[in-house]
Amino acid sequence: MGxxxxxxxxxxxxxxxFAGVKGANLHLLFGAVIPYAAFIIFTIGxxxxxxxxxxxxxxxxxxxxxxxxxxxxWIKQNKFDNPSTTSGVIVRMLLEVFAFRSLFRLxxxxxxxxKLVHGSDKWLWLAGLAFHWCFLIIxxxxxxxxxxxxxxxxxxxxxxxxxxxxxxxxxxLTDIFLVGxxxxxxxxxxxxxxxxxxxxxxDYFPLLLILSIAVTGILMRYFIRVDIVGVKQLTxxxxxxxxxASESIGVIFYIHVFLVSVLFAYFPFSKLMHMGGxxxxxxxxxxxxxxxxxxxxxxDYPVHVHTYEEYENDFREKMKKAGIPVEKE
Amino acid sequence: xxxGGKIFIGxxxxxxxxxxxxxxxxxxxxxxxxxxxxxxxxxQMAVKQCVESKDFMKTAHMxxxxxxxxxxxxxxxxLYTAADGKSYDMSLQNTCMKCxxxxxxxxxxxxxxxxxxxxxxxxxxxxxxxx
Numbered sequence: 001m002g003x004x005x006x007x008x009x010x011x012x013x014x015x016x017x018f019a020g021v022k023g024a025n026l027h028l029l030f031g032a033v034i035p036y037a038a039f040i041i042f043t044i045g046x047x048x049x050x051x052x053x054x055x056x057x058x059x060x061x062x063x064x065x066x067x068x069x070x071x072x073x074w075i076k077q078n079k080f081d082n083p084s085t086t087s088g089v090i091v092r093m094l095l096e097v098f099a100f101r102s103l104f105r106l107x108x109x110x111x112x113x114x115k116l117v118h119g120s121d122k123w124l125w126l127a128g129l130a131f132h133w134c135f136l137i138i139x140x141x142x143x144x145x146x147x148x149x150x151x152x153x154x155x156x157x158x159x160x161x162x163x164x165x166x167x168x169x170x171x172x173l174t175d176i177f178l179v180g181x182x183x184x185x186x187x188x189x190x191x192x193x194x195x196x197x198x199x200x201x202x203d204y205f206p207l208l209l210i211l212s213i214a215v216t217g218i219l220m221r222y223f224i225r226v227d228i229v230g231v232k233q234l235t236x237x238x239x240x241x242x243x244x245a246s247e248s249i250g251v252i253f254y255i256h257v258f259l260v261s262v263l264f265a266y267f268p269f270s271k272l273m274h275m276g277g278x279x280x281x282x283x284x285x286x287x288x289x290x291x292x293x294x295x296x297x298x299x300d301y302p303v304h305v306h307t308y309e310e311y312e313n314d315f316r317e318k319m320k321k322a323g324i325p326v327e328k329e
Numbered sequence: 330x331x332x333g334g335k336i337f338i339g340x341x342x343x344x345x346x347x348x349x350x351x352x353x354x355x356x357x358x359x360x361x362x363x364x365x366x367x368x369x370x371x372x373q374m375a376v377k378q379c380v381e382s383k384d385f386m387k388t389a390h391m392x393x394x395x396x397x398x399x400x401x402x403x404x405x406x407x408l409y410t411a412a413d414g415k416s417y418d419m420s421l422q423n424t425c426m427k428c429x430x431x432x433x434x435x436x437x438x439x440x441x442x443x444x445x446x447x448x449x450x451x452x453x454x455x456x457x458x459x460x
Contacts, residue, residue, distance in 0.1 A: 043347055050336060051336070051340075054331060055330050055331070145443075148354055150444035155446075168392055168394070169445075228439075232442060239354045240355075240357065242359075276339075280336070
């Protein structure tokens with residue numbers, strides 16, 4: 001159900017651009033208006049979600065404890081998996097964001113000869129890490145279209161990515177790794193019954209969308225060629241707020257740009273917000289110092305307490321008449 | 330907002346990165362690459378025609394040069410038959426650069442614009458130009 005829906009959605013999006021650009025000649029709409037709109041939705045949406053998260057109180061420390069907590073001096077603490085200091089938390093977050101440390105600990109349980117066995121499962125970690133790093137490098141690489149005198153750092157990324165100088169235009173390693181990794185991430189949701197069972201349209205759609213973006217990009221670079229100078233004039237027009245839509249650029253470019261726009265616009269509404277969410281996870285970004293520091297509930301307010309003394313003052317005479325002992329005569 | 334300071338700094342960095350490409354290009358005119366095809370050799374040609382059509386050359390010249398290299402270096406075949414039936418000697422320096430002798434005003438014009446660095450001149454002799 002979810003898979004069919006996602007696949008239909010992605011195909012419909014591609015057909016929409018095809019009809020819009022080839023049929024209706026809406027170059028400016030797909031080349032400038034929609035990318036701008038998507039960029040604004042992305043920026044405001046992400047800020048809105050992050051601020052909304054920031055406004056939720058976290059009254060208790062709830063870090064996941066992946067190792068020995070701080071205890072007696074003769075018990076060795078696991079400083080990164082169960083940090084009790086800010087510096088420990090920083091290291092934990094760096095490892096989490098850059099190396100997906102908690103995913104590295106993923107285990108798999110399966111029946112083997114009638115016995116339930118547990119073992120480590122590194123494939124998801126490997127594919128996830130490869131995918132995210134490739135995506136970042138590809139994003140940085142694309143900045144060559146958005147800067148006039150391309151900074152050295154961006155050129156360096158590009159040169160390293162095309163290090164092996166295979167074919168012309170030079171083959172990017174990240175292209176291969178990204179498509180491979182996303183394909184694995186997609187197939188595991190289709191092939192493994194346990195994962196398929198919990199997969200929804202919101203899981204398939206971003207994967208299929210990203211896969212389509214990668215495939216259209218690769219097609220554009222290596223197979224269906226487009227006028228790259230026209231492309232850069234369009235993108236530079238976007239960053240200087242003077243967009244010029246070129247009709248000389250092939251439709252494959254508009255499909256690529258539209259799918260990227262959809263990804264950007266979809267981002268704040270989807271699970272992709274884990275980009276900001278990972279930094280705001282209380283299970284990761286809090287030091288486990290529950291037993292060292294007193295944490296006061298942030299929404300505590302002074303409660304009006306009716307003490308026994310006040311109660312007795314209110315009812316003293318009635319209590320005496322009823323023969324109930326009182327503390328103060 | 331709880332931990333507002335830290336979140337605010339994070340958001341500032343996020344927005345800063347998003348604005349960076351706009352900021353870097355602010356107030357700059359976009360260059361319009363204009364590859365010159367006015368060398369003496371081209372001027373003398375009766376029909377100004379490259380090996381293949383302009384549109385083909387625009388998007389696929391790099392693949393053609395790569396195929397030429399493989400054909401010449403690996404198979405020893407130097408004869409290229411174009412789509413219109415004419416034959417050409419497969420040679421960057423003797424065929425391409427004979428007409429397009431103005432590397433700076435022709436090749437570099439677009440390559441620099443899109444930050445592409447072809448490695449032709451790792452092996453070939455860079456043509457000597459006046460300006």
